[in-house]
Amino acid sequence: MATTVGVIFSSINEEDIPELTKVRSTGAVPFGGRYRLVDFTLSNMVNSGITSVGMITKNNYHSLMEHLGSGKNWDLARKEGGLNLLPPYSGETETLYKNRLEALKGSMAFLRKAKEDFVVLADSDAIYKFDYSKVIEAHIKNNADITMVYHEHKVEGSHYYLTFETDKNDKITDIQINPQSDGIKKCYINVMVARTSFLLRLIQNAIQHGYTSFGRDILSPGVKTLNLYAYKFDGYYANISSLYSYFNANMDLLKSGVRNELFGDRSIYTKVNDSAPTKFSETASVKNSLIADGCLIEGTVENSVLFRGVKIGKGAVVKNCILMTDDIIGENCKLSYVISDKNSVIRDKSVLAGCEKYPYFINKGSLI
Amino acid sequence: MLRKKECVAMLLAGGQGSRLYALTSNIAKPAVSFGSKYRIIDFPLSNCINSKIDTVGVLTQYQPLVLNEYVGNGQPWDLDRTFGGVHILSPYEAKTDTSWYKGTANAIYQNITFIKMYDPEYVLILSGDHIYKMDYNMMLNAHKETGADCTIACLKVPLKEASRFGILNTDENGKIYEFEEKPKNPKSDLASMGIYIFTASKLYKYLEEDDKDPSSDKDFGKNILPKMLAAGEKMYSYRFEGYWKDVGTIASLWEANMDLLGLTPNFELSDRENVIYSRSPLAPPAFVEGEVKNSIVATGSEIGGKIINSVIGSNCIVEKGAEVKDSVLMGNITVKKGAKIRYSIIDEDVTVCENAEIGGEKEVCAGMAGKTSGIAVLGRGITVGKNLKVPAGEIVDKDM
Numbered sequence: 001m002a003t004t005v006g007v008i009f010s011s012i013n014e015e016d017i018p019e020l021t022k023v024r025s026t027g028a029v030p031f032g033g034r035y036r037l038v039d040f041t042l043s044n045m046v047n048s049g050i051t052s053v054g055m056i057t058k059n060n061y062h063s064l065m066e067h068l069g070s071g072k073n074w075d076l077a078r079k080e081g082g083l084n085l086l087p088p089y090s091g092e093t094e095t096l097y098k099n100r101l102e103a104l105k106g107s108m109a110f111l112r113k114a115k116e117d118f119v120v121l122a123d124s125d126a127i128y129k130f131d132y133s134k135v136i137e138a139h140i141k142n143n144a145d146i147t148m149v150y151h152e153h154k155v156e157g158s159h160y161y162l163t164f165e166t167d168k169n170d171k172i173t174d175i176q177i178n179p180q181s182d183g184i185k186k187c188y189i190n191v192m193v194a195r196t197s198f199l200l201r202l203i204q205n206a207i208q209h210g211y212t213s214f215g216r217d218i219l220s221p222g223v224k225t226l227n228l229y230a231y232k233f234d235g236y237y238a239n240i241s242s243l244y245s246y247f248n249a250n251m252d253l254l255k256s257g258v259r260n261e262l263f264g265d266r267s268i269y270t271k272v273n274d275s276a277p278t279k280f281s282e283t284a285s286v287k288n289s290l291i292a293d294g295c296l297i298e299g300t301v302e303n304s305v306l307f308r309g310v311k312i313g314k315g316a317v318v319k320n321c322i323l324m325t326d327d328i329i330g331e332n333c334k335l336s337y338v339i340s341d342k343n344s345v346i347r348d349k350s351v352l353a354g355c356e357k358y359p360y361f362i363n364k365g366s367l368i
Numbered sequence: 369m370l371r372k373k374e375c376v377a378m379l380l381a382g383g384q385g386s387r388l389y390a391l392t393s394n395i396a397k398p399a400v401s402f403g404s405k406y407r408i409i410d411f412p413l414s415n416c417i418n419s420k421i422d423t424v425g426v427l428t429q430y431q432p433l434v435l436n437e438y439v440g441n442g443q444p445w446d447l448d449r450t451f452g453g454v455h456i457l458s459p460y461e462a463k464t465d466t467s468w469y470k471g472t473a474n475a476i477y478q479n480i481t482f483i484k485m486y487d488p489e490y491v492l493i494l495s496g497d498h499i500y501k502m503d504y505n506m507m508l509n510a511h512k513e514t515g516a517d518c519t520i521a522c523l524k525v526p527l528k529e530a531s532r533f534g535i536l537n538t539d540e541n542g543k544i545y546e547f548e549e550k551p552k553n554p555k556s557d558l559a560s561m562g563i564y565i566f567t568a569s570k571l572y573k574y575l576e577e578d579d580k581d582p583s584s585d586k587d588f589g590k591n592i593l594p595k596m597l598a599a600g601e602k603m604y605s606y607r608f609e610g611y612w613k614d615v616g617t618i619a620s621l622w623e624a625n626m627d628l629l630g631l632t633p634n635f636e637l638s639d640r641e642n643v644i645y646s647r648s649p650l651a652p653p654a655f656v657e658g659e660v661k662n663s664i665v666a667t668g669s670e671i672g673g674k675i676i677n678s679v680i681g682s683n684c685i686v687e688k689g690a691e692v693k694d695s696v697l698m699g700n701i702t703v704k705k706g707a708k709i710r711y712s713i714i715d716e717d718v719t720v721c722e723n724a725e726i727g728g729e730k731e732v733c734a735g736m737a738g739k740t741s742g743i744a745v746l747g748r749g750i751t752v753g754k755n756l757k758v759p760a761g762e763i764v765d766k767d768m
Contacts, residue, residue, distance in 0.1 A: 032652065033653035034652070072443070254655070256655075256670075259652065259655065263651070266650050266651055268652075269650060274644070276637035276638035276664075277405050277637070277667075278654065278665055279631075279663075279664050280660040280661060280663050280664070280665065280675075281631055281661075284660060284661060285659070286656040286660060287656070287657060288657055289655070289656055290653045290654070290656075291655075291656055292654075293666065294638060296638070298631075
């Protein structure tokens with residue numbers, strides 16, 4: 001079996017969700033009641049048989065480090081391989097990396113040491129469950145230089161998108177960056193497979209030529225010069241590229257189909273906490289909601305995702321909300337379409353409402 | 369510097385717990401689920417780490433597989449240490465004498481070498497079948513202050529129940545002058561909690577002597593403690609005031625679970641100062657669609673039906689149209705639509721099929737004569753078929 005090393009970009013695309021990444025890196029954004037975004041990519045790697053993972057970080061990676069710890073929750077606390085945090089490296093002439101290519105440059109030492117034949121590069125801003133070893137199989141079969149994973153969906157405006165065309169053998173024939181046309185496209189999901197040695201040569205070459213963009217300077221011209229192949233992922237996929245998509249992806253977990261696909265076999269790993277089980281009082285009323293451990297519910301909750309330790313006061317009505325760890329909602333509050341970051345306190349009788357497209361966001365540790 | 373530990377804890381976890389019937393037919397009592405996401409052993413283990421005691425020997429004997437796997441390397445309790453930590457101690461084969469643990473004292477005696485590895489001044493003896501939160505360090509301080517050779521933790525129990533316990537008769541300073549194991553006519557209401565601190569050298573001495581006594585039952589309560597008292601050793605009581613429950617019977621296990629419910633419960637689990645640690649299952653948050661009142665629900669469960677006054681463990685599925693009332697569901701249980709569960713304890717991995725009825729109304733059945741005081745019990749891993757009935761107080765340990 002081919003051996004594979006993983007590299008995760010934990011800080012890429014931070015600017016897409018500034019509300020949530022102000023205090024943490026993308027990978028550390030809380031999700032789905034008890035997870036952080038990085039859990040999905042990291043668990044996918046582990047479940048694909050990858051036992052050595054490099055985690056490229058940038059700034060504000062304290063909560064990410066706290067979450068990952070030694071990696072033991074992902075079975076990645078190993079003597080050989082395991083989880084390696086790759087903090088930004090800057091030499092005398094360099095500053096903090098600005099793009100994916102510079103970020104990769106910082107991880108070259110890690111990749112050079114890696115004994116694995118193949119490398120999977122992936123971002124940490126997406127929710128999906130996927131066995132990367134299938135891409136490796138296809139990569140070997142196609143004798144590809146790089147295999148890029150795509151998902152077919154509608155192109156949205158704000159995000160930096162890479163789409164491509166393929167021939168009937170999945171060979172990439174054209175790459176477009178930020179296409180203007182709407183409609184369903186083959187959208188690259190920032191998961192890429194290459195031989196480790198090939199990727200190292202590619203980065204080395206890019207440094208020598210002063211390239212700055214992986215997409216524009218390497219992949220786009222590579223359509224003609226390299227063997228670029230595509231691999232289709234057709235499971236559930238949600239990219240977190242705005243507060244709106246963050247909200248929707250959380251709400252998707254209320255659908256049993258999505259829940260089953262992601263969590264059915266209980267293999268999305270995360271940091272384990274020791275909260276007591278959730279308590280429902282005599283006055284609690286809960287419909288269609290995901291409730292993590294350690295909550296105390298005395299009010300009404302509908303269509304919502306509650307993280308650990310959330311308290312819902314008597315008479316409070318919470319609908320279509322995402323309430324993060326240790327939020328306290330006072331008595332008789334009315335909340336709808338609210339995303340409240342951790343440790344916030346909403347005083348009694350407050351009324352807060354956003355709308356579906358623009359959920360009302362409450363900063364970490366607010367008192368309202 | 370020689371490495372040593374001031375206090376080593378020895379946790380007696382070998383008991384069968386025969387009065388839990390089907391719940392302990394395949395697993396040791398300390399491994400029985402409790403409070404939706406815990407096992408009984410989580411309480412003494414968490415108490416140890418919360419009391420800064422980081423060296424614990426767990427003595428197992430009866431059906432230890434689940435318990436061994438659960439305790440593992442002790443990581444959930446922060447007891448994975450390079451020096452100290454948690455160690456499973458099973459009976460072993462020795463050159464001269466090989467035997468099962470013959471009693472509580474003999475179990476400790478057979479593991480004296482383990483204790484001596486850490487050269488402790490004090491040894492704390494615990495049992496693995498009680499639900500409580502306690503700072504053993506305060507007890508240890510009391511032991512040091514009185515200069516006792518042995519300190520026994522005790523609490524007040526109703527006098528009419530006192531004959532079920534070891535009863536301590538003490539003077540006004542807490543010094544014990546008499547110890548009676550399960551007396552017919554108790555003279556006091558101070559019951560031993562089965563928690564002892566010994567000054568290590570005294571413990572070694574009495575265990576060694578007791579081992580040579582062929583008439584001894586090799587039991588702390590029956591032999592060691594009375595012998596120490598008779599020899600005039602200093603023995604003190606340590607008063608514990610707080611929640612403590614022996615969950616050795618079906619009725620007391622049910623009650624202890626129910627003690628967790630309510631806004632001001634008899635026993636509070638969500639206390640961030642003294643966290644009860646457990647090996648948490650890897651599961652998404654609970655999904656709640658139905659009606660849940662006055663209950664606790666653990667992670668990974670999917671609740672479509674009605675849950676009233678109940679404790680629901682991890683990964684339970686209660687389908688739409690199913691009802692669970694006044695019951696304990698331990699974990700990984702499926703209750704299909706139309707099924708009704710009342711006043712019951714359901715062990716792990718059980719499936720209750722469509723329209724089956726388990727147990728009877730609490731108001732009618734509570735206190736009924738029989739092994740379980742009216743509580744219906746379904747043993748681990750069984751399936752109850754469609755439309756079948758399990759009457760109140762019945763224990764079922766086979767598919768039906």
